[in-house]
Amino acid sequence: MESKRRSTLLKNKSYLWLISSQIVSSLGDWLDILAVMTLVAIKWNASPIAVSALMLCFAGPMIVVGPIAGSIADKFDRKKIMIISDILSAIAVLGVAFSTSLWQVYVLITLKSIFVAFFMPAKNGKLKEIVDPEDIQMATGISGMIDNGAKVIGPTISGLLVASVGVQWAFFLDAISFVLSALFLIAVPKTAIQSTNDITATSKLSLQELSSTMKEGFAILKGFPILLTSLFLFSASLFVLQIADTQFMVLARLIFEEPTTLVGYAMAASGVGMFVSSAILTKIKLPNVLVTTSLGGIGVGGAFALVALMTRLDITLIYLLFPLLCFIAGASFGLTAIPFQISVQKQVPISKTGRVFGTIGSITTISSFIGMGLGGVLSQTIGVIQTFVLAGVLLICVGTLMLISKRSVESRGHHVTESDGGI
Template identity: 25%
Template sequence: MFAPLRQRNYGKIFLAQVLSDLGNWLDFIALNTLIVYVWDLGPEAVAALVITFALPWVLVGPIASVWIERVPKRMVMISSDLIRIAIVLGLYWAPNLYVLLPLVFLKGSCGAIFDPARHSAIRMIVPKESLPQAVSLSQFSVQSTKVIAPILGAVFVSMAGARSAFLVESVLFLLSALLLMTLPVLKPQPSDGEPTQEKESFWVQFRQGWAHVITNRLLFVATLSIMVGLFINFMYDGLFPLWTKHLHMDEKVFGMVLSAIGLGSVLGAVVIGQFAAWQKRPLAIMSIGAAIGGSQLLLMGLGGLEAIGGGVYLWFIVFLVLGMSSSAVFIPFGYIMQMETPQNLIGRVSATTNAVQNTTMLVSPSIGAFLAKIFGVGYVFFGSGLAMTLFGVSVLMVSFRISGGKSVKSSDKEGSVSA
């Protein structure tokens, strides 16, 4: 899995992502602490924060991705990091929610611009045969920092207050920018006879990203699958504290059990990164991962309904498997997106899939909360598990009907990189 790190330029991008991911999770903890504990605001404020997190990926990312394809990727990533330093320092001084939310939106917009540029840069630097490992490493970064950040966040908050995490985050973004400054320019050169993107209209290029997702059968089914999966996920995701409380677990046990999801995701990324067999049927692996995750949610639902009992260690294992199943979904999806998309479209396509995924965050949590209020938390977990399992099995059957599900091949013409 770690073979791509031997490529110096990819190693720099990966380390920059680790710093950025770590900062983002510290940020998430600090913002929630500030809203709930410092300002003593209610669930409406937390919901507003979640929506503000998602909006830039839905509104800004797809539009900005057209511009991203036209300019050197290094410049985009460095600029995003430097702007985020100023925004994060603004968060440190934010006096109330009305100032904080616009800053969160601006910071998210920078992230929505940075991510497509990073995907494009990886595609330009990493050889095709190493892309599966690169995708696994990306998931490894996201999930490992999810485990580490709460520990660091708790230390910073207890020692210097919630706002101290913003100062640490600004330093992490600065280090990321300094690393990225040592990269080559990363500007693809058009092939002979191929029109330059500057000659095409903005809206033509904007539609190309969406058109590619819709017309590529394997990518379309994979994107639709992850959208439905995340819709189900976000229905129960915010209900974990209520579920653990219902099972008479205290805050410490809740934190330990919940950390198992992150640990499971890290283990899943490592395991998947060691094997290549799944690359023959990535959509099938996605569906199996969804079905396994659904089975764990069914167990949690039965626990919430008091139909089955179990101690902390049982639920730790359930959460661990749930985390591993998420890697079995996200890593093959990232692989499909990279391999089924031409290099000149990867920024727009990644922004499009990000927009589709984050749209679910705008509506699904409210539906989950509404259902929990009417039927109870246990029924939401059980229903989500049943839906996820059935959906995973359905996608598995569909995957065998898609010829591309047998083998993912890139039809890409590789672009050159300007140093």
């Protein structure tokens, strides 16, 4: 059955073009992230708060743009949205390559994040649009494998480029990847006309519609208590993950004068962990989504708490343990994220995926936003090591609490299903 599903996907040319676009775009993104962190945290020796501010520029625009982008993805041609986003992202990345001050990087990264915020819900909606419902689990899992495979290859290439020819080349390759992504998307068909009661016939969006989009997405999610609880755990995991991501370079420079190589290994190991999770979860029957998100959160919290406690060990041991713990963190986060994303794809109607994913993007981005900002403040005040340990222990507590309350959440989901059936 699995080989039959894979064969069906491989014959779906629209899906193959969409996935090809994702491959080059995801690879370019990971080339870009390590290069920006190296430029700001190492070359310019920015403070923990300044590094957090940089990461806020990556995530901040999603808070405002996410719901709007989701609504637009439901009402306009998703193909055009993705192509325009790719082209504008390429221009922004080229600008970063020639930046000479921190504020210029902040502005350009913010612009790029806005364009990506439009791309993501359009891509998620397009995936469900062109793939048969029985293939959606495998298609979503493969998409996750591509994202995390890029996280393995991207930092490695970026580290080699930064060490050999300088930071600029990583940005150049990222810009090229966005252009290639746009070219691949030309072969993807236009969005089919959606004639449902959930989408208005007019193509004009009023300000009132835009402002209510997040409420609509949240209202839809309230009908799925298990998904809503899983979203909370997913967001909590992202909170800790972003504290770690924003301050990992600061933590590493406590040990090495030039930590780019170590950070590259750690990022790659994290990507391997997520890749392994994706590969496994596409081949097995999905376990209970509340269990996976809880266990994944516990794993993420434990791994990053231990990372901070390893800094006083021998350098050789650190080179071995840091990537190992990041592998565990990546695999744990994959256990949290992938079943949740597949569950949303399966349960939410296609006409509502843009709004739901836009709202999910905003909620998770708010969590990431707080994590990034708080990570910088805490690292500046109590120290980066203490910050990692505190965040990790709190996430372990949240995951454990959710495991304990699993039956209560599932019973609420059962009652909602009965009520909907009666209506």
